[in-house]
Structure formats: C-alpha cells, structure tokens
Amino acid sequence: MPSFLSDLNNFVPLWFWATFAFIVGCCIGSFLNVVIYRLPNGGSVASPARSFCPSCKTTIAGYDNIPVLSFILLRGKCRKCGKTISWQYPLVEFLTGLLFVAAVYRFHIGWQLPAVLVFISALVALIFTDFNEQILPDAITLPGLAAAVLLRCVDHNLIGMNWLSLLVEGATMRRIPQTGIAGSLINTIAGAVIGGGSLWLIGVAYFRFRSFRIRTPADLADFLRNRCVLGTLARLKIVRGEESLAVFVVGGDLEQLTAEELAEADFHPPDGGSDELKMTVLSGLTVEGSEAGLTVTGAPEGVAYENGKLEVGDVIRSGNLEGMGLGDVKMMLFVGAFLGGGVTFLVLVTASLLGGLVAIPKVLTQGKQAMQTAIPFGVLLGIATLLAIFFGEFGLKTYFEFALKSIE
Ligand SMILES: [Zn+2]
Known part of the structure; x- marks a missing residue:
C-alpha cells in the first residue's frame, strides 16, 4: 500500500471514513434511483439533469432532494401534488449508504475501495431494475464486464483466492500460476465461465423442458x-x-x-x-x-x-420459454469476472438457497400458483453477490481448511 494511504489509515480514525462513506453512499443511492427508474424505460440518465416527480413531472427542488431525509420530512409525499413517493427511493439511498460503510470496514482505505464501491453500486441498480421491470440492462452489465477484466489485469489480488489454480495444481502436481497477472486472469476467466456458463446451460435446459x-x-x-x-x-x-x-x-x-x-x-x-x-x-x-x-x-x-x-x-x-433472459447470463459474466471462480461458485449456491427459502413458504401458503410469481433470479443473484463481497473469502477459506483437515 502506498505510504500516504497507510498514513491516512493511521491518522484518520475509521469511524470518520465510515460516516463520510455513509453520506457519499446515500448520495450515490440517489443517483442510482435515477438509473433504476430511467434505464428500463428507455430514458437518458443524463437528461433531464434534475429529478422530477413521476406523477406530476414537477422538477424537485434541491432542498426536497436530500437523500433519505427529504422523504422523512415530506412524509413520503410529493410537495406539489401530494402523491405518495415510493418507499423504494429512500430504501435504495439508505441501503447504498450502509453498504458503503460496510465496504470501508471490510476493505479499509486503499485503492481497491473505489472499485468495490462502483461494483456495489452496479449491483444495487441491477437488483432493483430486475425487481421492478425484470430487466438487467446491458448498459450496466457489459461495461461492468470490461471494467472487471481490466481491473483484474491491474490488481492481481482483488477479491477471492485463485481457487481453480489451487485445485488444478493439487490434482496435477504441476505449477499453475496463482498470483500475478496470469493467476489473476485465470481467476477472472474461471469466474466468468462458472457464473455465466452455468446460467446459460440452465437456460438452455429450461427452454427444452419447461x-x-x-x-x-x-x-x-x-x-x-x-x-x-x-x-x-x-x-x-x-x-x-x-x-x-x-x-x-x-x-x-x-x-x-x-x-x-x-x-x-x-x-x-x-x-x-x-x-x-x-x-x-x-x-x-x-x-x-x-x-x-x-x-x-x-x-x-x-x-x-x-x-x-x-x-x-x-x-x-x-x-x-426461451428460458431465463440472457440478462442473467451477462450479469453473472460480469459478477464472475469481478469476484473470481471460487466466490462466484458460492454466489450461485447462495442464490439458489435463497430462491428455495423464498419459494417454500409461498408454495405452502398459496399452492402451485406461487411458483409463477417468484422473485426474479437476478434479484437473488444480486443479493448473494453482495453477501459474497463481504463474506465470500471467509466462507471459501473456512471450506478449504475444513476440506484439508478431513483429508489429513
Ligand atoms: Zn408530484
């Protein structure tokens, strides 16, 4: 870590950065609301530059556009037309704020942090566009994929250990690159293939059989x-x-x-x-x-x-059906490239478990009908990915330690 960054970590307490991250996160959340609302509806994120009320189209004044706070002060109603503002706006702002705080504690102040914050923001946008409109916009997933690959070329130890190299080396007894740019790229490709490839296969099977x-x-x-x-x-x-x-x-x-x-x-x-x-x-x-x-x-x-x-x-x-939209596949190519093979595998398992947890009580109370109103899979993948950013590496290490012990 460059010395000025460690100086920052030593002299400025983490709670200060956490507070700062919360405020920045809420403001980014406010911007994400614009993305979530406008991208699936074909609107431009850049124009109009000012936010407007979805019902009466009045431009929202600056003092009514403070993340989270304005919603509470206005009691969830538009000042002009009195229409209820969706609870989703303050939720996205607050959630993004909290995730930014968690990222500061997990990754500390370093140059990885901005990359993780951008990744988190993209995930929040994907979760909510999929929840609202069942769309995972290419405008988020494809640039995200390109950025993730570039990032892995520059930062060889982003998130998640190089699970694939470790396994292949263990199995073949040959030296497989685990670190450096080669190891990093192997990890990225493994992540994209495990994430995107498996969903694509499921989609093909679904099309044939459902x-x-x-x-x-x-x-x-x-x-x-x-x-x-x-x-x-x-x-x-x-x-x-x-x-x-x-x-x-x-x-x-x-x-x-x-x-x-x-x-x-x-x-x-x-x-x-x-x-x-x-x-x-x-x-x-x-x-x-x-x-x-x-x-x-x-x-x-x-x-x-x-x-x-x-x-x-x-x-x-x-x-x-054609099965799941290719949106899920592209999303997991992006997520896989960012997280690497091992953590991506955890994401798929966690998302499937979450899907089961959500579906079981619904099916028990509402019968077979409930299967058709299930939560979009992109939402579950997004939630699982957010969990994996913070706990994935810990989960993998615990698993490998456990596996090694049982071999001995
Ligand atoms: Zn209004």
Whole structure:
C-alpha cells in the first residue's frame, strides 16, 4: 500500500471514513434511483439533469432532494401534488449508504475501495431494475464486464483466492500460476465461465423442458406477458390440420413496443432455417378457447418473419420459454469476472438457497400458483453477490481448511 494511504489509515480514525462513506453512499443511492427508474424505460440518465416527480413531472427542488431525509420530512409525499413517493427511493439511498460503510470496514482505505464501491453500486441498480421491470440492462452489465477484466489485469489480488489454480495444481502436481497477472486472469476467466456458463446451460435446459399448457385466452396472455421476457423468443406448439408445428413468437407484453420497434427488432430464431419454424408477432390476434386448445379466429397483423405466421384455424396447445433472459447470463459474466471462480461458485449456491427459502413458504401458503410469481433470479443473484463481497473469502477459506483437515 502506498505510504500516504497507510498514513491516512493511521491518522484518520475509521469511524470518520465510515460516516463520510455513509453520506457519499446515500448520495450515490440517489443517483442510482435515477438509473433504476430511467434505464428500463428507455430514458437518458443524463437528461433531464434534475429529478422530477413521476406523477406530476414537477422538477424537485434541491432542498426536497436530500437523500433519505427529504422523504422523512415530506412524509413520503410529493410537495406539489401530494402523491405518495415510493418507499423504494429512500430504501435504495439508505441501503447504498450502509453498504458503503460496510465496504470501508471490510476493505479499509486503499485503492481497491473505489472499485468495490462502483461494483456495489452496479449491483444495487441491477437488483432493483430486475425487481421492478425484470430487466438487467446491458448498459450496466457489459461495461461492468470490461471494467472487471481490466481491473483484474491491474490488481492481481482483488477479491477471492485463485481457487481453480489451487485445485488444478493439487490434482496435477504441476505449477499453475496463482498470483500475478496470469493467476489473476485465470481467476477472472474461471469466474466468468462458472457464473455465466452455468446460467446459460440452465437456460438452455429450461427452454427444452419447461412447457406451459395453453387452453384459454387468459393462459396465452399470462404466458406471453408474465412468463416471457419482452423481446425474446417463445415457441408455441400448434396443430394445423393434421400437422403439429412449432411457431416462434416474440414474447413479452407487446403493448410496450410500437410497430416500428417490432419491425426493427432483430430476433434470432434458435434453429434458424428449419422449415417448420416460423415467427410471428401477435398484435391483432384473436382466439377462442376449447378443451383441445386455443383456436385462432383472427390472424395477427404485424410483421411476419421467415416464411409464415399464425393462421386462422390453427390450434395453439402449449408454449415453451426461451428460458431465463440472457440478462442473467451477462450479469453473472460480469459478477464472475469481478469476484473470481471460487466466490462466484458460492454466489450461485447462495442464490439458489435463497430462491428455495423464498419459494417454500409461498408454495405452502398459496399452492402451485406461487411458483409463477417468484422473485426474479437476478434479484437473488444480486443479493448473494453482495453477501459474497463481504463474506465470500471467509466462507471459501473456512471450506478449504475444513476440506484439508478431513483429508489429513
Ligand atoms: Zn408530484
């Protein structure tokens, strides 16, 4: 550590930095609220520069825009129109403040700290955009991935020991780089592959095996709006005359897209040129339910892709998802590159356990229906990652010590 940094740590007490970090964190949280609100809605983060009330669009005065405090002073209501302000705004501000304090205690004042703070901020934004809109914006995950790889080239001991090199060296008895730039990059690549790769595999499996029965118009609407990620592909199994076909449709709540956006969108069918695979956009579709399935009574207008679309008389039987959106995969590429292989593995395990913890009481009280209103997986991954930043290395060390002891 450069000497001026250790001087700072020696002469300025940590509680002072912690207080400072809390205030800075709350202000960053206030900025994250703008990101969370505007990014999924296609707005610019930079303009308008001033915050405005989502209901009456009045620009919020500086004295009403103090993180956390203003919400309490205004009793959670807009000064102009009196509409309730979402509890999420002060929550994001307070949470970011607390996480910044925790980071100061965990990493102390050093040049790693800013990198960790930026990482934490990106995670908070991802957790809340996924919770609100089921979107993990590329504008956060992709630059994050690039930054994480660069950072690992510069700082060879970021977070998490080089689990993969350790294991491979143990197994092969050959010297595998654990430190330095080579060890650091091995750790980054291991993290990205373990994080992104495993989610991609799960997604592929999910697409193959998860099938939704469609018998009523409500089933179809539920499938397209709630099961599919907007703009991704879904497969509808249909019966046309004697033939069973699969037609690809664009999933999501299509009312959110304009006709031009639909026409311009670049959708890739998973099986490309195959004859039986057709894509269609469902705006203007009318259907009639029966026990056999949903009969198409009005063919959809809009854009037809490839060589066909749904036709009058087709009977829709079931729908398959594309699985989880690629957003989760990109998020875990980013997280994995930052945290390295070992800690990333812990993140996946923790997120799955959290998912179980959340799902079990819901399923017990609400039955099978509850499985369909589960918390988006990106939220759970984000929470698990935040835990891993602070406890991951400790968890790994404990595990390896335990494993070594049991071998001896
Ligand atoms: Zn207002």
